[in-house]
Amino acid sequence: MPVLRTLVQRNPNPPYFLCNIYRLFNAQNTESYEPTATHYDNLINAAAGKGDFAAVGNLLNKRVRDGCFNTKRTFDFITNTDDGISVLDELSQTLAHLDHGFPRKSAYDSLIARLYKINREIADKSAIFCR
Secondary structure, eight states: OHHHHHHSOOOSSOOHHHHHHHHHHHHTOGGGOOOOHHHHHHHHHHHHHTTOHHHHHHHHHHHHHTTOOOOTTTTTHHHHSSSGGGGHHHHHHHHHTSOTTHHHHHHHHHHHHHHHHHHHHHHHHHHHHHO
């Protein structure tokens, strides 16, 4: 039997179910939480919905520092609030005070893309009514 023991190699890694249990407990550790772009989008839209553009500016700066980029949903609050486009004045002032470089450029690019999408949706609706 000692010959069989030497022929059968043992796996140096723990069994698969132990790895999953370790990942489960490790995922519940709040210290290792890494925010996502969706998390920041939700926070930014909530802050802008309340009219807190200082928080919007802080979140836009922090998301870039955390390695999360702006998405097409970052400025959804422009069309999801009762104020609509009227928040652009406050938003442009907020964007002007962002950190120089990538955070500011990325925020402006996302805003321009959002405004272009809004304009395209309006044009599509008006084209439907003109037919």
